[in-house]
Amino acid sequence: MILPIYVYGSEVLRQKAAEVDPADKERIQKLVSDMEETLAHAEGCGLAAPQVGESLRVVIVDGTGMDDIYPYLKDFKRVMINPVIRSESAETATYSEGCLSIPGIYCDVSRPASITVDYLDRDFVPQTETLDKFACRMVQHELSHLDGDLFVDHVAPIRKKIITKKLQGISKGRVSARYTTKLK
Numbered sequence: 001m002i003l004p005i006y007v008y009g010s011e012v013l014r015q016k017a018a019e020v021d022p023a024d025k026e027r028i029q030k031l032v033s034d035m036e037e038t039l040a041h042a043e044g045c046g047l048a049a050p051q052v053g054e055s056l057r058v059v060i061v062d063g064t065g066m067d068d069i070y071p072y073l074k075d076f077k078r079v080m081i082n083p084v085i086r087s088e089s090a091e092t093a094t095y096s097e098g099c100l101s102i103p104g105i106y107c108d109v110s111r112p113a114s115i116t117v118d119y120l121d122r123d124f125v126p127q128t129e130t131l132d133k134f135a136c137r138m139v140q141h142e143l144s145h146l147d148g149d150l151f152v153d154h155v156a157p158i159r160k161k162i163i164t165k166k167l168q169g170i171s172k173g174r175v176s177a178r179y180t181t182k183l184k
Helices: 022-042 133-145 157-171
Strands: 046-048 058-062 077-088 092-099 102-112 114-120 126-132
Touching (some): 077 133, 102 157
Antiparallel strands (some): 058 077, 092 102
């Protein structure tokens, strides 16, 4: 089922998401399926559960649609349940980021260039993975959502000032997106 994507100004985007209880495996797998359908419909590369109104520590990333730009993403598709960053590089990388919850706004954001993350996959099997390049960027962006953190929180002060009116508009429901959005 395609779910609405909550936009900037929605309380759920600023909450620290709760850990998933493995006893909820069936419910979480349904949520993951709905998130995958929602992400494909919105033509994005990542989605966190809070973005669909569920304050749970679940993210999905899908770089397969960007393999023409980043060939190493050809098979990069992940479901991460209860992810935890175990280590991150001192070296940083800067990329322009956007977000399905903040349509139409893109800003340069610096983040660690590589990370090692522990998580449960869609079958609740423990995984540890070291990521770099754009795969690392996608995962960090989505993991930030689990702590109520948005990419616009990390932009240079002058850039933040420039986008403030657009953010205020989104938080008042003035949103234009090719997918269903929700503000709550």
